[in-house]
Amino acid sequence: GQNIDQPTEMTATEGAIVQINCTYQTSGFNGLLWYQQHAGEAPTFLSYNVLDGLEEKGRFSSFLSRSKGYSYLLLKELQMKDSASYLCAVIDSNYQLIWGAGTKLIIKP
Amino acid sequence: GAVVSQHPSWVICKSGTSVKIECRSLDFQATTMFWYRQFPKQSLMLMATSNEGSKATYEQGVEKDKFLINHASLTLSTLTVTSAHPEDSSFYICSAISGTVSYNEQFFGPGTRLTVL
Numbered sequence: 001g002q003n004i005d006q007p008t009e010m011t012a013t014e015g016a017i018v019q020i021n022c023t024y025q026t027s028g029f030n031g032l033l034w035y036q037q038h039a040g041e042a043p044t045f046l047s048y049n050v051l052d053g054l055e056e057k058g059r060f061s062s063f064l065s066r067s068k069g070y071s072y073l074l075l076k077e078l079q080m081k082d083s084a085s086y087l088c089a090v091i092d093s094n095y096q097l098i099w100g101a102g103t104k105l106i107i108k109p
Numbered sequence: 110g111a112v113v114s115q116h117p118s119w120v121i122c123k124s125g126t127s128v129k130i131e132c133r134s135l136d137f138q139a140t141t142m143f144w145y146r147q148f149p150k151q152s153l154m155l156m157a158t159s160n161e162g163s164k165a166t167y168e169q170g171v172e173k174d175k176f177l178i179n180h181a182s183l184t185l186s187t188l189t190v191t192s193a194h195p196e197d198s199s200f201y202i203c204s205a206i207s208g209t210v211s212y213n214e215q216f217f218g219p220g221t222r223l224t225v226l
Contacts, residue, residue, distance in 0.1 A: 042202045042217040043153070087152065097215075101152040 002026045004100035006088050011106045012078055020073045020086050020103045028093020034062050034073045035087040037102065043087055046073070075105075083107045111137045113205050115218035122193055123226055130188045130221045132203030138183035139205035143215070144176075147200045159186050193225045 004024045012018040024032070031050040035043035049055055049064035049071060061074040073086055088100040112135040122128050132142055144156045144165075157178050159165040165178035177189040186205075190197055202220040 040200075040220075040222070042204075042220045044217070045215070097155065099152040099154075101150075 002090075002092065002098050004088055004090060004098055006086075006100045006103045008101070009104045009106065011108060012075075014078055014080060014107055014109050016078050017074065017076050018078060018105065020075070020088075020105065022071045022073070022088035022100055024069050024071070024088070024090045024098075024100075026090045026092045026098055029066060030091040030093065030095060032062075032064055032071050032091070033089045033097075034060075034071075035089065037085045037087055039084070046086075078107050080107050080109070111135075111205075111207075111214075111216045113139075113203065113216045113218040115201075115203055115221050117221060118219060119222040119224075121224045121226065124194050125192055127189055127191045128193055128223060130190075130201055130203075130223075132186045132188070132205070132218050134184045134205045134207070134216070137205075137207045139186070139207055140183065141206050142180055142186040143204045144178060144186075144188050145202045145204070147202060147220075153202065156188075190223065193223070195225045198223055198225045 006022050033048050034046040036046050037043040047062035049062050054063045059076045064071045085102040085104050087102045090098045114133045116131045142159045145153045146156050147153050155168050156171045157165045157167045159178050159180040161180050161183050167173045175191055180186040200220050200222050204215045204217045206215050
């Protein structure tokens with residue numbers, strides 16, 4: 001079966017750095033996406049990785065290792081508004097999006 | 110960026126009634142729209158893929174006679190939950206893409222929270 005694993009919940013301090021991991025086992029791979037979802041709202045796109053390596057976009061960076069079936073989302077200089085759920089999703093060989101359950105990130109002052 | 114709207118943003122209805130949710134792409138033509146459902150503390154679950162002018166493709170386990178999808182134009186898709194029951198209470202989200210399939214450019218609507226009493 002297809003499976004995406006993320007930690008259920010993480011806590012971090014304002015101004016710090018946090019890394020949210022995502023491991024996947026899917027039938028084929030055509031890219032991995034990270035989304036941010038605030039409570040009661042729809043997801044918003046953060047990043048897309050299809051090649052190995054680190055993609056940096058402001059305070060957020062996303063890393064991919066296809067051989068390890070592993071990705072992480074790195075958030076720097078955390079702000080209170082970063083409190084949200086972060087969803088990892090993989091595009092499989094049929095170009096279907098397989099969603100992880102999401103990681104709830106709690107930021108404390 | 111592209112904007113997708115949903116209406117209503119929330120709805121409360123009695124068990125047995127039908128509810129229609131609209132999804133509109135405001136500034137682009139959406140050749141494909143997706144309907145998702147999300148229960149509390151769970152991941153997004155794809156319900157169906159809708160292409161303009163053709164029948165929707167439903168995911169396994171989703172009743173097509175209960176969740177009617179119509180994608181009559183390039184800017185509008187509707188999801189009708191027929192004879193809704195309390196277990197249908199959920200957060201329904203649509204998303205849209207234009208042109209060729211490109212999942213990194215899937216634009217989400219704000220979602221509709223359905224509560225069935």
